[in-house]
Amino acid sequence: MTTTSPAASPPDPDTVEAPARPATAGRASAHPAWSVGPLLLRLHFYAGVLVAPFIAVAAVTGLLFVFSPQLDSVVYDRELHVPVAGATRPLAEQVAAARAAHPAGELATVNPPVNPGDTTRVAFSLEELGDRQHTVFVDPYTNEVRGTLTTWFGETPLMTWLDDLHRNLRLGVVGRNYSELAASWLWVVALGGLWLWLRRLRESRRSNGVPGKANGRGRGWIRRLLLPDLRAGKGVRRTRGWHAATGVWLVIGLLILSATGMTWSRFAGGHFNMALDALDSSRPVVSTDLGGGAPAASGGGHHGAEAAAGDAPAFDPADVDTVLRVARDAGLGGPVDITPPAEAGTAWTVTQTDLRWPVREDKVAVDPANATVTDRLDFADWPLLAQLTSLGVAAHMGYLFGPVNQALLAALAVGVLCVIVWGYRMWWQRRPTRAARRAPVGAPPVRGAWQRLPTRAVVVGIPLAIGVGWALPLLGVSLLAFLAVDLVLGALAARRARRAIPTSPAPAG
Numbered sequence: 001m002t003t004t005s006p007a008a009s010p011p012d013p014d015t016v017e018a019p020a021r022p023a024t025a026g027r028a029s030a031h032p033a034w035s036v037g038p039l040l041l042r043l044h045f046y047a048g049v050l051v052a053p054f055i056a057v058a059a060v061t062g063l064l065f066v067f068s069p070q071l072d073s074v075v076y077d078r079e080l081h082v083p084v085a086g087a088t089r090p091l092a093e094q095v096a097a098a099r100a101a102h103p104a105g106e107l108a109t110v111n112p113p114v115n116p117g118d119t120t121r122v123a124f125s126l127e128e129l130g131d132r133q134h135t136v137f138v139d140p141y142t143n144e145v146r147g148t149l150t151t152w153f154g155e156t157p158l159m160t161w162l163d164d165l166h167r168n169l170r171l172g173v174v175g176r177n178y179s180e181l182a183a184s185w186l187w188v189v190a191l192g193g194l195w196l197w198l199r200r201l202r203e204s205r206r207s208n209g210v211p212g213k214a215n216g217r218g219r220g221w222i223r224r225l226l227l228p229d230l231r232a233g234k235g236v237r238r239t240r241g242w243h244a245a246t247g248v249w250l251v252i253g254l255l256i257l258s259a260t261g262m263t264w265s266r267f268a269g270g271h272f273n274m275a276l277d278a279l280d281s282s283r284p285v286v287s288t289d290l291g292g293g294a295p296a297a298s299g300g301g302h303h304g305a306e307a308a309a310g311d312a313p314a315f316d317p318a319d320v321d322t323v324l325r326v327a328r329d330a331g332l333g334g335p336v337d338i339t340p341p342a343e344a345g346t347a348w349t350v351t352q353t354d355l356r357w358p359v360r361e362d363k364v365a366v367d368p369a370n371a372t373v374t375d376r377l378d379f380a381d382w383p384l385l386a387q388l389t390s391l392g393v394a395a396h397m398g399y400l401f402g403p404v405n406q407a408l409l410a411a412l413a414v415g416v417l418c419v420i421v422w423g424y425r426m427w428w429q430r431r432p433t434r435a436a437r438r439a440p441v442g443a444p445p446v447r448g449a450w451q452r453l454p455t456r457a458v459v460v461g462i463p464l465a466i467g468v469g470w471a472l473p474l475l476g477v478s479l480l481a482f483l484a485v486d487l488v489l490g491a492l493a494a495r496r497a498r499r500a501i502p503t504s505p506a507p508a509g
Contacts, residue, residue, distance in 0.1 A: 036457050037199055044192040046482045047185050049427060052420045054182040055189070058261075059420075061166035063413040066398040066406050068159040075158050078146055084116045085141040091120070092318045097143040098122035098136035099317070108133055110320055110338040111154075111353075113140050123151065132160075154353075176266040177474060183261035184268060184475035190247065190254040197244040201225060236429040243422035246415055253412045260392035267473040281385035286363045286377040288346040315340045315348070319368035323348045326366045330373050334360055347374050355399035358390045 073080060091112055098120075099107070105124030112120055119137040126134065135151040138144070152160040161170070168175030201224055226248055228241030262268040276282045323338055327350035334354040341348055347365035354360040358379070365375040379387065394400040398409050469476020 036454070037196070040192045041196055042486070043482070044189060044196060046486070047189045047192070048420075048423045050482070051181065051185040051189070051478070052423060054178050055186060056417060056420050057169070058166065058179055058182040059413040059416045061162070061169075063410060065159075065162040065166045066409045066413075068162050071158060072156050076147075076149065076156055079137040079149060080119055081117050082119055082139045082141065082144075082146065088113070088140040089143050091320045091324060093143050094120045094138040094140060095122055095317050095320055097145055098124075098138050101145040102134055102136050102148060105134060107317060107340055111335065112324060112338070114335045119146055121154075123154075173266070179261065180265035180268060181474045181478065183258050183265060184472045185478070186258035186261075187255050188475070190251045190258070193244065193247050194251050197225070197248065200244075236426050239422050239426050239429060243419055243426060246422070247419050250412060250415045250419065253408065254416070256392065257396060257412065260389075260396035262472065263389055263392065268471060268475075271471050276385060276389075279383075279385065281383035283386045283390070284377055284382060286349060286365050287375040288341065288349060288365045290345055290347055290367055290374060314342075314344045316368075319348065322368045322371055323350060323366045326368075326371050326373060327364055330364050330376070332362055332364060355394050355397075356402045358394045358400065359387075361390065 091110065095107070095110060099122075102122075102124055105126040108123040108125040110120070110122050118140075120140045121135050121137060123133040123135045129150065132150055132152045134148055135154075136148050137146040139146055149156055151157070152163075155163060164170045167179055169178055201221065204224075205221075226245055228238070228245045230238075230241075232238040232241055263272050273282070317340070320338060320340075324336075327336065327338075332350055332352050334352055337349075337351045337353050339349045339351070347367050349363060349365050351363040352360045361379045363377045364373045366372070367374050379390075382390075391400065395405060398406045465476075465479070469479065
């Protein structure tokens with residue numbers, strides 16, 4: 001790794017820790033007396049050094065998950081694919097074949113194939129599986145059962161494993177804190193880095209005597225914003241160019257990943273759902289009420305049993321063909337989930353599940369006795385925030401637009417890893433190289449950033465920080481931890497500086 005001597009690359013006044021000194025002297029001449037810049041710089045430094053590992057882990061695990069559909073096709077080829085052999089059998093026969101192979105549990109959902117050569121998926125709920133299910137894969141041409149897998153919301157075991165790795169490092173509820181911490185800080189690091197880079201370019205123009213309005217917004221400025229300066233010598237300045245320019249290209253995608261990642265996080269996600277409820281913007285639910293008939297007791301699960309002992313059957317599985325036909329006639333194309341009634345006297349539901357384009361999430365309730373749609377809920381009728389949430393989740397998981405979304409997410413993940421590596425490289429390159437200096441690695445920016453805040457920034461910033469800390473608890477707690485550590489380190493540095501000052505000898509008698 002390349003290092004530089006002080007003579008080859010003079011330290012930047014806004015990135016190198018200064019020795020302890022009075023607050024008035026701590027205001028470097030490179031900045032206005034009152035500015036939020038030093039605070040953002042110090043915050044960006046701490047987040048980059050201490051939070052970047054969590055972001056890096058999230059990027060690596062997300063990169064693995066994004067290609068899980070392709071991995072599924074290879075690992076579960078027998079369960080997912082069959083040779084095309086003429087016309088498909090009735091869906092009710094396929095459900096009966098799945099039931100014969102899996103007599104336990106309650107019928108939960110049926111997913112008929114969309115493309116030739118795909119299998120039909122018939123999922124059964126069992127109390128001991130919790131939120132997971134046993135999914136039986138049936139050849140739609142021969143009714144042959146191709147296998148059974150334990151699935152989670154339609155995800156195969158491999159996809160579930162990778163999903164858990166990304167969300168919680170397979171550590172359960174406690175592990176979810178890591179991904180929420182990464183998502184909570186990602187937008188802060190991205191926006192803070194963008195602001196610092198723009199400020200540096202502006203100060204560079206001023207120091208070179210370039211009029212801001214005349215040439216500051218021309219092609220040269222855009223080039224310096226988006227491209228690293230390859231003419232810079234080896235060292236921290238070249239590394240910073242790659243770090244900052246790459247971050248500019250990534251910032252929009254990082255903001256989207258941060259926002260969508262927090263929507264289903266542990267603490268921030270709970271507050272987000274509370275906000276949706278308060279704004280009446282949660283995902284609406286289709287009505288399954290048929291307006292008659294006393295509901296019979298179900299088998300005790302989330303979905304009603306076909307026929308619980310001593311009770312009237314909640315539904316007839318043979319109705320599945322009629323339900324699918326009515327839904328198709330109603331315009332629900334593509335992949336769908338067919339869900340049987342939860343209890344007698346209620347309707348079947350059919351939901352579009354085209355994750356490549358989530359606007360195709362229409363849902364209908366079907367009464368098979370009359371072959372009619374009893375209620376309908378189109379994606380276009382959802383509240384705007386619910387629509388944006390659905391689109392954002394699909395984009396975050398790599399489903400939106402299919403391979404295009406996957407390629408963009410892969411580029412984001414690789415780009416973030418590069419930015420993090422360059423950030424740590426800058427930290428190492430800025431380390432003091434003289435033996436007299438105590439810091440073995442790069443020093444943080446100068447202290448006194450809190451003292452440079454304008455009064456209006458304090459008045460607005462404190463309530464804003466409290467509100468953000470409540471909405472994003474892990475961000476607020478970690479920010480307080482950074483502040484506490486910074487105050488302790490500052491006090492220790494000041495104490496060492498006072499001890500280093502030689503005392504004057506007492507005057508002779």
